[in-house]
Amino acid sequence: MEVTLKLNGEARTASVAPETTLLKLLRESFNLTGAKLGCDVGDCGACTVIVDGKTVNACLMLAAQAEGREVLTIEGLATREGLHPIQKAFEAHASLQCGFCGPGIILSAKALLDETPEPTVQEIRDALAGNLCRCTGYTKMIAAIEEAARELRAERADR
Amino acid sequence: MKAFEVVTAKDSRHALALLAEHGSAAKVLAGGTDLLADLKSAHDVPALIVDISRAEDLKGIAITDEGLHIGALVTHTEIMRSAVIRELFPALVDAAHTIGAVQTRNLGTLGGNLVTGVPSMDSGPTLVALEALVAIAGAGGRRRMPLAEFFTGPRRTALKPEELLLEILIPKKNLGKPASFLKFGLRKGQALALVNVAAGLWLKPGKDAFVEPRIALGAVAPTVIRAPQAEAYLEGRAATAEAMAEAGRIAAGEARPISDFRASAGYRRDLIAVLTRRALENACALARAAKERR
Numbered sequence: 001m002e003v004t005l006k007l008n009g010e011a012r013t014a015s016v017a018p019e020t021t022l023l024k025l026l027r028e029s030f031n032l033t034g035a036k037l038g039c040d041v042g043d044c045g046a047c048t049v050i051v052d053g054k055t056v057n058a059c060l061m062l063a064a065q066a067e068g069r070e071v072l073t074i075e076g077l078a079t080r081e082g083l084h085p086i087q088k089a090f091e092a093h094a095s096l097q098c099g100f101c102g103p104g105i106i107l108s109a110k111a112l113l114d115e116t117p118e119p120t121v122q123e124i125r126d127a128l129a130g131n132l133c134r135c136t137g138y139t140k141m142i143a144a145i146e147e148a149a150r151e152l153r154a155e156r157a158d159r
Numbered sequence: 160m161k162a163f164e165v166v167t168a169k170d171s172r173h174a175l176a177l178l179a180e181h182g183s184a185a186k187v188l189a190g191g192t193d194l195l196a197d198l199k200s201a202h203d204v205p206a207l208i209v210d211i212s213r214a215e216d217l218k219g220i221a222i223t224d225e226g227l228h229i230g231a232l233v234t235h236t237e238i239m240r241s242a243v244i245r246e247l248f249p250a251l252v253d254a255a256h257t258i259g260a261v262q263t264r265n266l267g268t269l270g271g272n273l274v275t276g277v278p279s280m281d282s283g284p285t286l287v288a289l290e291a292l293v294a295i296a297g298a299g300g301r302r303r304m305p306l307a308e309f310f311t312g313p314r315r316t317a318l319k320p321e322e323l324l325l326e327i328l329i330p331k332k333n334l335g336k337p338a339s340f341l342k343f344g345l346r347k348g349q350a351l352a353l354v355n356v357a358a359g360l361w362l363k364p365g366k367d368a369f370v371e372p373r374i375a376l377g378a379v380a381p382t383v384i385r386a387p388q389a390e391a392y393l394e395g396r397a398a399t400a401e402a403m404a405e406a407g408r409i410a411a412g413e414a415r416p417i418s419d420f421r422a423s424a425g426y427r428r429d430l431i432a433v434l435t436r437r438a439l440e441n442a443c444a445l446a447r448a449a450k451e452r453r
Binding site: 001017018019021040041042043045048054055056057059060061062064065067108111125126127129130131 | 165
């Protein structure tokens with residue numbers, strides 16, 4: 001079947017088998033390998049992407065269900081001007097080690113900050129509950145998200 | 160995943176027509192958080208997946224003369240954000256919040272959670288305590304039944320292959336009924352309930368006595384169950400700490416918990432007693448606060 005979606009701001013079409021997941025579509029049809037195949041049953045969050053403003057596990061969505069929707073992957077976050085403030089903060093805080101969970105965590109943080117510009121630590125922890133990181137703790141990620149939230153608020157205030 | 164066909168249903172009518180045509184060869188896909196996870200490891204997959212995730216007629220939250228209607232496709236996130244539900248039933252918001260994580264709550268639907276029939280589901284107890292009904296459509300028309308009867312066994316419901324769950328209805332008499340949902344899992348995030356409990360009740364004006372107390376227990380029997388003996392014990396009784404503790408003990412005796420790798424049956428019974436007492440206390444506090452506002 002044909003699937004057309006708005007992927008990182010661009011209209012893209014691919015022909016896939018009906019049982020194809022959104023994750024497989026992203027990785028194999030569009031070569032966007034930022035979303036990772038981890039548990040493949042919706043527990044680990046390594047495949048987290050943003051669909052119409054909301055985070056989902058791309059492994060638990062069929063490609064057909066993304067027809068006509070807007071999908072943001074980690075590849076669509078940075079701009080010509082540079083990394084997104086959340087990505088910068090993760091770099092500055094050395095929040096990631098192996099990095100496998102990183103794309104999912106950063107997109108979960110993005111969806112949180114889009115809706116809650118000034119989250120509490122508890123809200124940040126809640127937003128990351130579906131993203132498993134087994135290298136380290138979450139402390140440096142939480143610090144990075146708090147810093148990115150301050151940065152994004154300042155950017156907004158400047159506008 | 161093994162190969163299957165996918166048809167996207169425009170609305171519930173279209174979905175029902177597809178189900179009537181294909182019967183048990185078809186399976187309904189709503190949020191997909193359970194179905195797709197299951198299909199990946201399934202030996203046999205259905206020939207046809209009927210994707211209802213775009214059926215807008217199943218996504219409403221509305222109050223009518225009959226009560227509060229929640230469409231089967233309303234997601235857990237939408238329940239958490241609904242102004243109407245937050246106002247009338249904070250317990251439903253709490254229950255939705257304990258399901259999975261943000262990603263699963265964004266996709267997963269209330270109807271989808273209920274049709275799994277999993278005994279530990281977090282959507283069940285509050286709705287059972289509020290005496291919710293489910294509306295089901297099939298080739299022969301529509302029918303309604305109490306949610307408590309919809310659950311027929313572990314992972315089994317009264318839904319037939321060609322039928323579709325349309326909505327959940329909390330009857331008008333229970334609109335705003337003070338209720339509380341509590342869950343005990345082994346972690347704070349993404350945990351299955353060892354025990355989950357909901358209590359709903361009214362307090363008699365001036366007397367502080369229980370009127371129509373309802374207690375529902377999850378994960379401690381083949382289905383979500385009521386605790387009728389504990390409810391009967393409380394009916395008309397003064398809402399004291401002792402009465403609520405006793406109701407908790409009675410409820411623990413009404414359950415049939417199992418021992419497994421997560422917890423022993425004895426531990427689960429202890430949890431029922433404590434969580435039931437606390438849920439009753441929380442619901443009483445809500446009832447008293449509501450009275451003061453008036």
